[in-house]
Amino acid sequence: MTHSNYQSWGRYPKATHTIAPLYWRTDPLPLPEDHSKKVLPYGMGRSYGDSCLNNGGTLFPTRALNHFLQFDSETGILTCEAGVTLGEILAFCVSKHWFLPVTPGTQFVTVGGAIANDVHGKNHHRAGTFGNHVLEFELLRSNGERLLCSPNHNQPYYAATIGGLGLTGLITWATLQLKPIHHRALHTETCPFANLDNYFELSNESDHFCEYTVAWVDCSANGPNLGRGLLFRGNHLKPEEVPKHWKVPSRNFRLPLNLPGFFLNSWTVRTFNQWYYQRQQPKTTLPILQDYQPFFYPLDSIQDWNKLYGKTGFLQYQLTVPAHDRSIIKNIFQTIANSGLNSFLAVLKTFGDHSSPGLLSFPRPGVTLALDFPIKGAKTFKLLDYLDDQVAEAQGAVYPAKDARLSPRHFQTYFPQWETLANYIDPRFSSSFWRRVTAQTSPTKPILTNTSPSENPSTQQPSTLEANHSPTPSHLGTESPSKPHSTLPTPTNSDKTAQDISQ
Amino acid sequence: MTSYPKPQKTLILGATSAIAQETAKLLAQHHHHLFLIARDPQKLAIVAQDLQVRGASQIHTATFDLNQFEHHDALFTQVTTQLQGIDIVLIAHGSLPDQHACEQDYSTAEAALRTNFLSTLSLLTKLANYMQNQGHGCLAVISSVAGDRARQSNYIYGTAKGALNLYLQGLRNRLHRNHICVLTIKPGFVDTPMTQHFKKGLLWAQPQQIAHGIVQAIEKRKDIVYLPWFWQIIMLVIKTIPEPIFKRLKL
Incomplete structure (x- = not known):
């Protein structure tokens, strides 16, 4: 049975799938008989682009794999199935005074998705990525093999699966190290900054005494106001700060339908951004007690907020570039401001230098900027193509979990370790994203089976990149069981490679 | 989080069904003492382990195929000996028969009625008497909106659930004086x-939503509950369509 209602969060590109939900972790994978049909696990569909899509293939929805296996209230070690959401973990553990070690901006993601995208949060400068706190997991491969993966067991598969975009097999369950808290509330502050230099000063200072920092930036501001915004920072409560009474907020609003495409136009976005910046002004640096829900997940209270962008969907773009040279990120802001395309939400955060165990992990020391753009035809794609080049020149990277349009050339420049990952991909697993970014760019050999944006820039742009541009080391280096391919693997020849490994 | 002075003793039949699992999660959070019955020991172990972590005060499990009526006595004895009193029974087992196959072959139709109606009748005969002697408790049974009016696309299932509804109505009337609550749960889609091969639309609910409704209905000692609530209106409309018109509809 084919379905068109399993989409990504950005609702672009559209895809059609055969659906085979998973119900029990002990069951074998319901693989299609046709071996050319690829499969991909699908959790909450919160990836923005096409990394959670497998157009023309099969999706394995994992949400019914939502059983807990074990919890030790002394050590905070939790073992649960991969379809459990972070929200379900919090609902379970917060009252027991444990919290997620790392959480992204939504609690509506599964544990499997959090590992597959090696998600990060407002405490990256302290805690690294989600993968840093995954003690072990079980990986079910299409040949029926169940691999226990940890830093000590099947380490190459452990590394390849963290940030491995769901391609290395099905994560059935995982063991996480939670962190102790005293109360569900946090001490939070909102601090305005007038420009990017101010941001760096404020952020660097805050990172010393705040566990959580993140900034919202008014992308429509230009000139002397370029990069103005608000920094949100917070800490869990100390025992002596715990309030006697606490009212748990309950607000929930579901956006019932797609808003018309013109709802988010440059005027509404600019006005919103200006209003939001002004509104926060009087509240400066007055610390308040805030529940963890609105602090970590402000958008979760509007369910289906992606429908704000109408049926055509939107593009999210998250980049990271080194922070030692501030002109890099300034130039990027200038590019966006000059383009006249406003991002409704722009989020800025300085990453720490914790390295993740994940092979294809996105965060690296520097500053990261997340933007979302309504799709306004070719000019939106053109802007992002231009940013791709700027990021590549700065030896940065773009986040696969949010991407729907990156060219193979750019992806492979940002993540040269992709060829090592290809060795560990399960021969029956693939995704729209993976087929797109590993496709050979020559127009005479189209490998893409999925619909790609008509504005696909990969064949049009002059190359400004050098082959060995990015210095990112391969974590697997010595342990790789076979040498990376000299040519780009396609879905068919990666089959062969992965079989070689499993023998 | 305990809302009861003593852990409630709850028996769940068909404990690995999606709705039963989600309901049991909520009961486990309230530290219920659970007795779980299901057909597949491996799945049952997964569910029991999950509920243990979520806070159940104690868990017993037993593997039974509820279609084997001759084992119902043994089941009853095992449950009452181990639990020593039952506060809540949740009957959640069932299957969706292939309507077309039922039309072609009587034994298929009969099997559907055994699973979806007669097995419950058999189980409740002993359990209802047990509760009557005990003088308190709740019998919660998952039926379906399909039992409100039979239609061509699944009337064998509808017949079983319709019979179940009538049976529960009578039982409720009988046990009312003994302070036993008999709850008929009518979920929609x-x-x-069980429904994985259906195309899902706006009217479809998640098992979590149904579970919340069930727990609430048990707490409020309701008689009949439609889940989600809007099915009460839909079924009201469907039931009022006159038969001469209804028989012409393709439903």
Whole structure:
């Protein structure tokens, strides 16, 4: 049975799938008989682009794999199935005074998705990525093999699966190290900054005494106001700060339908951004007690907020570039401001230098900027193509979990370790994203089976990149069981490679 | 989080069904003492382990195929000996028969009625008497909106659930004086393994939503509950269509 209602969060590109939900972790994978049909696990569909899509293939929805296996209230070690959401973990553990070690901006993601995208949060400068706190997991491969993966067991598969975009097999369950808290509330502050230099000063200072920092930036501001915004920072409560009474907020609003495409136009976005910046002004640096829900997940209270962008969907773009040279990120802001395309939400955060165990992990020391753009035809794609080049020149990277349009050339420049990952991909697993970014760019050999944006820039742009541009080391280096391919693997020849490994 | 002075003793039949699992999670959070019965020991172990972590005060499990009526006595004895009193029974087992196959072959139709109606009748005969002697408790049974009016696309299932509704109505009337609550649960379309081959639309609910409704209805000692609530209106409309018109509809 084919379905068109399993989409990504950005609702672009559209895809059609055969659906085979998973119900029990002990069951074998319901693989299609046709071996050319690829499969991909699908959790909450919160990836923005096409990394959670497998157009023309099969999706394995994992949400019914939502059983807990074990919890030790002394050590905070939790073992649960991969379809459990972070929200379900919090609902379970917060009252027991444990919290997620790392959480992204939504609690509506599964544990499997959090590992597959090696998600990060407002405490990256302290805690690294989600993968840093995954003690072990079980990986079910299409040949029926169940691999226990940890830093000590099947380490190459452990590394390849963290940030491995769901391609290395099905994560059935995982063991996480939670962190102790005293109360569900946090001490939070909102601090305005007038420009990017101010941001760096404020952020660097805050990172010393705040566990959580993140900034919202008014992308429509230009000139002397370029990069103005608000920094949100917070800490869990100390025992002596715990309030006697606490009212748990309950607000929930579901956006019932797609808003018309013109709802988010440059005027509404600019006005919103200006209003939001002004509104926060009087509240400066007055610390308040805030529940963890609105602090970590402000958008979760509007369910289906992606429908704000109408049926055509939107593009999210998250980049990271080194922070030692501030002109890099300034130039990027200038590019966006000059383009006249406003991002409704722009989020800025300085990453720490914790390295993740994940092979294809996105965060690296520097500053990261997340933007979302309504799709306004070719000019939106053109802007992002231009940013791709700027990021590549700065030896940065773009986040696969949010991407729907990156060219193979750019992806492979940002993540040269992709060829090592290809060795560990399960021969029956693939995704729209993976087929797109590993496709050979020559127009005479189209490998893409999925619909790609008509504005696909990969064949049009002059190359400004050098082959060995990015210095990112391969974590697997010595342990790789076979040498990376000299040519780009396609879905068919990666089959062969992965079989070689499993023998 | 305990809302009861003593852990409630709850028996769940068909404990690995999606709705039963989600309901049991909520009961485990309230530290219920659970007795779980299901057919597949491996799945049952997964569910029991999950509920243990979520806070159940104690868990017993037993593997039974509820279609084997001759084992119902043994089941009853095992449950009452181990639990020593039952506060809540949740009957959640069932299957969705292939309507077309039922039309072609009587034994298929009969099997559907045994699973979806007669097995419950058999189980409740002993359990109802047990509760009557005990003088308190709740018998919660998952039926379906399909039992409100039979239609061509699944009237064998509808017949079983319709018979179940009538049976529960009578039982409720009988046990009312003994302070026993008999709850008929009528879910609409629910996204579960039983319905995995259906195309899902706006009217579909998640098992979590149904579970919240069930727990609430048990707490409020309701008689009949439609889940989600809007099915009460839909079924009201469907029931009022006159038969001369209804028989012409393709439903």
